[in-house]
Amino acid sequence: MVDIIQPKVDPLPTGIDFTGQTIVITGASAGMGLEIAKQVLILRASTVILAVRNVAKDDACATHSARTTVMELDVDRYDSVQIFTKKLQEEIPVVNILILNAGIGLLKLERSPSEHDCTTQINYYSNVLLIA
Numbered sequence: 001m002v003d004i005i006q007p008k009v010d011p012l013p014t015g016i017d018f019t020g021q022t023i024v025i026t027g028a029s030a031g032m033g034l035e036i037a038k039q040v041l042i043l044r045a046s047t048v049i050l051a052v053r054n055v056a057k058d059d060a061c062a063t064h065s066a067r068t069t070v071m072e073l074d075v076d077r078y079d080s081v082q083i084f085t086k087k088l089q090e091e092i093p094v095v096n097i098l099i100l101n102a103g104i105g106l107l108k109l110e111r112s113p114s115e116h117d118c119t120t121q122i123n124y125y126s127n128v129l130l131i132a
Helices: 029-040 055-061 078-092 116-132
Strands: 021-024 047-052 067-074 098-099
Touching: 021 116, 029 047, 029 098, 055 067, 067 078, 078 116
Parallel strands: 021 047, 021 098, 047 067
Antiparallel strands: none
């Protein structure tokens, strides 16, 4: 078996506490986004919004907690980004931390419904809309 050399990752500093904080995580249905959600819950985040493309599919894998809410966000569609931000503003008075984790890496040009390059729209344009 081949040993894979990984860089050393230092442990998190002690004393991190997200009590009273509302955290929104895009791309939170799997991988790093889901793990980030688990970790901020361990660090006592008061509210964690999991922004996912498919609520019906992704709700089953979400970290179940009274402090977790799953909301639909498809960053490949501008209308979904606009609906998400409007709903978020109506339902959540303050967002303390926004983790823009949703992203893709395509090897060929694909167009989104808006005719933009999918990679640029998902990884950049939609994130700009989320923070505008």
